[in-house]
Every structure is written in structure tokens, then in C-alpha cells.
Amino acid sequence: MFAARQTFNLFQKRAFSASASQASKVAVLGAAGGIGQPLSLLLKLNPRVSELALYDIRGGPGVAADLSHINTNSTVTGYSPDAAGLRECLKDSEIILIPAGVPRKPGMTRDDLFNTNASIVRDLAKAAAEAAPKAHVLVIANPVNSTVPIVSEVYKAKGVYDPKRLFGVTTLDVVRASRFISQVQKTDPAGEKVPVVGGHSGVTIVPLLSQSNHASIAGETRDALVNRIQFGGDEVVKAKDGAGSATLSMAMAGARFAESLLRAAQGEKGVIEPTFDQGIDFFASRVELGPNGVETIHPVGQVNEYEQKLLDACLVDLKKNIQKGVDFVKANP
Numbered sequence: 001m002f003a004a005r006q007t008f009n010l011f012q013k014r015a016f017s018a019s020a021s022q023a024s025k026v027a028v029l030g031a032a033g034g035i036g037q038p039l040s041l042l043l044k045l046n047p048r049v050s051e052l053a054l055y056d057i058r059g060g061p062g063v064a065a066d067l068s069h070i071n072t073n074s075t076v077t078g079y080s081p082d083a084a085g086l087r088e089c090l091k092d093s094e095i096i097l098i099p100a101g102v103p104r105k106p107g108m109t110r111d112d113l114f115n116t117n118a119s120i121v122r123d124l125a126k127a128a129a130e131a132a133p134k135a136h137v138l139v140i141a142n143p144v145n146s147t148v149p150i151v152s153e154v155y156k157a158k159g160v161y162d163p164k165r166l167f168g169v170t171t172l173d174v175v176r177a178s179r180f181i182s183q184v185q186k187t188d189p190a191g192e193k194v195p196v197v198g199g200h201s202g203v204t205i206v207p208l209l210s211q212s213n214h215a216s217i218a219g220e221t222r223d224a225l226v227n228r229i230q231f232g233g234d235e236v237v238k239a240k241d242g243a244g245s246a247t248l249s250m251a252m253a254g255a256r257f258a259e260s261l262l263r264a265a266q267g268e269k270g271v272i273e274p275t276f277d278q279g280i281d282f283f284a285s286r287v288e289l290g291p292n293g294v295e296t297i298h299p300v301g302q303v304n305e306y307e308q309k310l311l312d313a314c315l316v317d318l319k320k321n322i323q324k325g326v327d328f329v330k331a332n333p
């Protein structure tokens with residue numbers, strides 16, 4: 001009880017400390033889903049967000065009505081599930097998060113979602129390119145390795161593509177990596193930073209343990225840890241037993257990424273997040289954010305022989321996933 005009250009007070013305090021000059025409209029597309037709802041809740045608690053715009057093909061206004069009773073300063077609006085509602089939702093947005101799309105069931109890979117999610121993401125990207133071409137777009141819908149290239153192709157076709165403003169959200173891989181390494185090493189995960197590069201599925205996820213606080217991890221311990229980071233999502237899919245994939249941890253990761261972008265937009269320096277980025281050919285790495293999105297893409301840095309093998313395997317799959325996204329938009333504009 002006491003802890004809950006403290007948390008509440010903290011949010012109150014932060015909400016009042018946000019100034020009007022920090023006004024930011026954030027849109028969530030797929031807001032009534034497993035990720036969309038907790039993600040919207042976390043954004044409602046973020047004092048940097050002044051206006052929260054929620055869209056879903058079903059249930060957006062209900063989620064918005066519920067969240068709008070939370071006593072933080074931001075406004076929350078749920079839009080009607082049609083083209084006009086989507087347009088209004090997107091208009092003037094600074095950040096657009098896209099968790100719309102079906103999640104995995106046990107036994108599925110992220111690529112198995114392609115057929116359904118590719119057209120959902122393409123259509124939402126078209127609307128975003130028209131209504132808010134300057135917004136930062138954060139793609140959560142899987143397979144991220146392919147859905148990010150889909151968005152970029154749509155934006156290119158509309159003549160509004162800015163690689164600095166398009167992001168694939170791979171933050172959850174880094175969140176998992178710091179948690180899992182802390183469990184092995186018995187440390188505080190808050191102090192653990194493990195760079196994870198490449199893509200966001202299976203072997204395309206490449207943790208660089210040699211650049212963490214625990215470079216000496218080797219042998220079976222290392223192999224098990226790398227495997228858990230690469231396939232951590234499967235643990236959740238299996239445990240949910242047909243009811244979907246990671247939603248709560250993903251919401252936290254998505255909210256963290258949005259918060260980093262807002263901090264950078266509001267003038268903070270040195271804000272670094274991992275993201276699946278356009279700069280070096282759709283390869284996730286550590287990216288420094290600024291007011292216009294990507295400021296600096298940090299190099300992968302020194303890797304050991306083991307990690308080089310992981311990178312080689314990653315690139316084989318990643319290239320195929322990227323091409324699949326590009327080809328989809330070419331064949332289905």
C-alpha cells in the first residue's frame with residue numbers, strides 16, 4: 001500500500017514539473033491490444049507527453065476513456081476506427097508508435113506473422129506519411145526486421161522518407177539482456193548494459209557480451225545466456241500458451257524508447273538507445289538521439305571471434321528479412 005502511494009506521488013510530482021514548452025503529441029496505433037494498453041498507460045504517466053492519441057480498429061475510445069481519468073495533465077483521445085479517425089489521430093503527432101498487428105502463438109517464428117502484419121503496417125504507414133510526415137515512427141509490429149523496410153518503402157514512394165525518423169523498436173532485447181545477465185552474475189540489472197546489435201528475431205539478435213561489464217563470461221554459461229537473449233521472446237509465448245507474446249515488458253521497452261526520443265527532442269544530450277536503424281542498412285546498433293531523431297550511429301566496435309560468428313549468421317537471415325519487406329511493398333504498393 002505504502003509503496004503504491006509513493007509511486008503515485010512520484011508521478012504526480014513529475015507531472016507538475018513538466019512545462020508547457022515540452023508539449024508533445026504521441027499517437028499509438030493498435031492502442032487497445034496487449035501491448036497497446038499498457039504502453040498507453042505508461043505514456044499517460046509520462047509528464048513529457050501532453051496529448052495521447054489512441055487508434056485501434058476496435059476499442060480505442062474505451063481505452064482512452066479509461067486512461068483519461070488518471071490524474072496527470074495530458075489529454076487522452078480515442079479515435080473512431082475509420083480513415084478519418086486515423087488521420088485525426090496522426091495529425092500533429094511528434095511520435096507514432098505502431099504495435100498494431102497479430103502476435104505469435106507457440107511454435108511460430110516472427111516471420112510467420114509476415115502475411116498478416118505486412119499489409120497492416122503498410123496501410124498505417126501510408127496514413128502516417130500523409131497525415132504526419134515529420135513524426136518519428138517507432139515500429140513494434142513483427143517481424144520488425146521486415147516491417148521497418150516496409151515503412152521506409154512506403155515513405156520513399158510518398159517522397160517523405162527521412163531515415164533519421166524511422167525506428168524499429170529492439171529495446172526489449174536490450175532490456176532482456178541486462179536482466180538475464182544480472183541473474184547470472186547476481187548483480188543489479190539497472191547497472192548492466194549489454195549492447196545488442198543486428199535484428200529482432202532469433203539468430204539476428206546479437207548480444208555483445210564482450211562489451212558488457214562481464215566480458216569474461218565464456219563457455220556454456222555464455223552460450224546459454226546468448227541463447228536466452230536471442231530466444232527470450234519464446235519463453236513468454238510458451239508460458240502464455242496461445243494467448244500471445246510479450247506485452248507488458250514490451251510496453252515498458254516501447255515507453256522507454258519514446259521517453260528517450262522526447263528527452264532528446266527537449267534538448268537533453270547523450271541520449272542513447274539501441275534501434276533497428278536505416279543508417280547502416282537496417283542494422284540495429286546503439287544510436288545517439290537528438291531533436292531530429294538519429295544524431296550519431298555508434299559503430300559496432302570490437303567483437304571477438306565468437307561474436308563475429310554470431311554476426312555472420314545474423315546477416316544471412318537479416319538480409320532476407322529486409323528484402324522480403326522491400327519486395328512486399330513493390331508487389332503490393
Ligand code: NAI
Nearest residue numbers: 030032033034035056057100101102103140141142172250
Ligand atoms: P494484440 O493482438 O493483443 O493487439 C494488436 C492490436 O492491434 C489489436 O488491438 C488489434 O485490434 C489492433 N489492430 C489490428 N489491425 C489494426 C489496424 N489496421 N489498425 C489499428 N489497429 C489494428 O497483439 P500484441 O500482443 O499487442 O502485439 C502486437 C504486435 O507487436 C505483434 O505483431 C507482436 O508480434 C509485436 N511484438 C513486438 C515486440 C518487439 O520487441 N518489437 C515484442 C512483442 C510483440
